[in-house]
Amino acid sequence: MSEDERKKIQINDKALHMLFCFFGPDIYSKVSSIESAKENFKIEPDETVSKMFDRFSTIVNELKGFRETIPEDKLVRMLLYSLPESCDGKRTAIIEDKNLKTIKLDELVGSFLTHEIMKQ
Numbered sequence: 689m690s691e692d693e694r695k696k697i698q699i700n701d702k703a704l705h706m707l708f709c710f711f712g713p714d715i716y717s718k719v720s721s722i723e724s725a726k727e728n729f730k731i732e733p734d735e736t737v738s739k740m741f742d743r744f745s746t747i748v749n750e751l752k753g754f755r756e757t758i759p760e761d762k763l764v765r766m767l768l769y770s771l772p773e774s775c776d777g778k779r780t781a782i783i784e785d786k787n788l789k790t791i792k793l794d795e796l797v798g799s800f801l802t803h804e805i806m807k808q
Contacts, residue, residue: 699756706750710743729770737800741767761789764796771800778803 689697707729729747731740744767748758758766765788768779782791782799 702756703747703751706747710747710750729766731770731772737771737797737804740770741797744770760793761791763793764788764791767793767796775800775803 729744731737744763748763751758768782768788771779778800782796
């Protein structure tokens with residue numbers, strides 16, 4: 689196993705550990721069968737964008753506690769693809785209109801909060 693592969697496995701293990709700690713034992717059975725932490729983060733049914741972003745931020749901040757910093761453009765992509773199908777149109781518009789390497793996470797969340805408010 690290469691050093692790069694080993695580091696990716698360690699990062700994934702840390703992320704899974706954070707998810708275990710965040711969700712608690714009642715969700716353990718759902719999380720334990722997942723091979724990658726990336727598979728786990730999805731918006732919950734009837735969850736607002738604001739609450740989802742709070743959960744996302746908590747996980748990211750806890751990873752920083754493990755000295756794991758994720759580049760903002762990767763966080764933007766992770767958040768974009770964790771949104772439900774009902775946001776597909778907005779997601780596509782953002783991808784086509786913005787440079788995903790330069791858009792800020794706060795800007796993305798603000799855009800989806802506006803979208804959520806407009807739908808109501």
